[in-house]
Amino acid sequence: MKQKIKRKQNNSARCIVCGDQNKASLGCRFYELENGEIAATFRSEDWHQSYPGRMHGGMAAGVLDELIGRAAAQGSDDFWGVTVELHMKYKKPIPTEADLKAVARVTKKNRKLFEGTGEILLPDGTVAVEAWGKYMILPLSKISDGGFAEEEWYQIEEDDPKEIDL
Numbered sequence: 001m002k003q004k005i006k007r008k009q010n011n012s013a014r015c016i017v018c019g020d021q022n023k024a025s026l027g028c029r030f031y032e033l034e035n036g037e038i039a040a041t042f043r044s045e046d047w048h049q050s051y052p053g054r055m056h057g058g059m060a061a062g063v064l065d066e067l068i069g070r071a072a073a074q075g076s077d078d079f080w081g082v083t084v085e086l087h088m089k090y091k092k093p094i095p096t097e098a099d100l101k102a103v104a105r106v107t108k109k110n111r112k113l114f115e116g117t118g119e120i121l122l123p124d125g126t127v128a129v130e131a132w133g134k135y136m137i138l139p140l141s142k143i144s145d146g147g148f149a150e151e152e153w154y155q156i157e158e159d160d161p162k163e164i165d166l
């Protein structure tokens with residue numbers, strides 16, 4: 001089903017999931033959707049494998065870890081947190097050298113913590129991996145040394161899609 005995109009979130013420079021200047025990264029892009037969910041697009045490369053032709057489960061966890069966290073950051077480029085719990089369910093193998101999508105949403109939120117769920121979809125729309133995560137909301141100063149937000153957290157200027165088929 002097609003969903004309208006409201007806003008693209010920032011990327012970071014060096015992250016293994018979304019690092020714009022990290023050649024090993026999955027190259028994730030994160031799109032806030034009109035229905036309140038958040039979607040990611042990414043490409044599984046050969047070097048993201050566990051077994052030949054199969055994306056590593058840890059990389060799948062990385063995508064959903066970040067995507068569920070970003071679901072709570074919608075509308076802001078200055079909302080930060082860390083994962084405190086993550087549970088994965090691997091249902092189908094994810095191929096390498098494939099263009100893939102994932103989707104997530106917040107299911108519970110208070111002043112200190114939030115929870116959410118997400119899925120990675122195969123090119124035919126089948127759910128390959130499901131995750132549930134819990135996160136602690138923290139100021140960036142408690143997570144990283146200075147300079148990240150100013151130097152390594154930015155919009156990638158490109159031809160962005162207006163909608164995404166999930």
Ligand SMILES: CCCCCCCC(=O)SCCNC(=O)CCNC(=O)[C@H](O)C(C)(C)COP(=O)(O)OP(=O)(O)OC[C@H]1O[C@@H](n2cnc3c(N)ncnc32)[C@H](O)[C@@H]1OP(=O)(O)O
Pocket residue numbers: 065066067069070072073079080081082083084085113134135136
């Ligand atoms: C916007 C978000 C995008 C996120 C994208 C990517 C996220 C990541 O990959 S982050 C990297 C992976 N995660 C981490 O590195 C986190 C590592 N853990 C830590 O740094 C610490 O455990 C930290 C900061 C979370 C908590 O440390 P600290 O404050 O010392 O813990 P502690 O004093 O035990 O707990 C503080 C409070 O949180 C609560 N709490 C801690 N863990 C949990 C939990 N799993 N569930 C519920 N409550 C918890 C405690 O009960 C306590 O509550 P209260 O203040 O009411 O007593």
